[in-house]
Amino acid sequence: MQIQEADGLVPIHHNPAPLRTRIIESMRSAIERGILKPGERLVEKDLCDRLGVSRTSLREALRELESEGIVASVTARGLTVVRLSYRDAENIYRIRADIEALIMEQFIERADDAALKTLLDLCDHTIACYEAGDFVPIVDAKRQLYLHLCTVAENMVAHEILSKLTLRTAQLRRGSVTRPARQEQSIREMRDLKAAIAARDVDGARRAARSHVESAARSALEFARTRSA
Structure with a gap:
């Protein structure tokens, strides 16, 4: 077949x-x-x-x-x-926020100029995918972005954990990411993250990463509530 x-x-x-x-x-x-x-x-x-x-x-x-x-x-x-429970979804996003903040810190500590340039290009590509508004290219772009971040950060354990966590929230992410308001918000958040990394601002990058995940959590959990209503 x-x-x-x-x-x-x-x-x-x-x-x-x-x-x-x-x-x-x-x-x-x-x-x-x-x-x-x-x-x-x-x-x-x-x-x-x-x-x-x-x-x-x-x-x-x-x-x-x-x-x-x-x-x-x-x-x-x-x-x-598996169907994800609301409580499990909450916990996954809280864990992701901590892990992604750590990855940004480790990336900035270890990245040379070439690795930084590649990361900024990947941020631009991710932003362009958000602007186009199609779910699959957004997911693929973010996968490439986080693979590069974790590789340079020398933290593939975090990459493995994040891959499993994001997969478990796949249905919520799909419902959340395709909302125009969430896409616009994500573009602003990705630009903030890019600016902080470009400046090698560890605290700013950690805040931007955490803010991005926390906003994603609010949108995804709202989608979950709407779906179960």
Whole structure:
């Protein structure tokens, strides 16, 4: 079965990375982009057909996603994408605020001029994606931005944690980020963050990072309340 790329679960072609890793990346991308939704039952045969992998390989990947709390067995019918509780969402955003503030500090401490220039270019790209208003490019741009930040900061532990946390709030982020008012606010916040980093202002960058996450939390949690009303 041939799947178009927009489906979010494309067949796994040859790649030097372990097959399990590639399946997990494809599944995470599909969850993040809303292709696989919270509460949706994961049918192994369907996923195997869409990914072009064996059931054994798929089950290995699903076990890892289950250990991360991304999918769970909630009924006898099998695994589903986990629904995030309101309290868990609150906690995730609070943790993110602390981690992202730390990353900004470590980046400024370790970045040479070339790394700083790359970061500022990535900020500009992220702002342009916010201005265009499409969710997937925004998510992709921020993924590149934070990968660079964490790499230069020499804190890939933070990158791994942030990747898992943002994935768990994927549905809330999608509802929040696509709001025009939130996009405009995010553009201002990204410009503030860029200015602080460009000036190598550690305290300013920490405040800007925290403010960005706290604003994202307010918008996402408001979306959660609206959805559950």
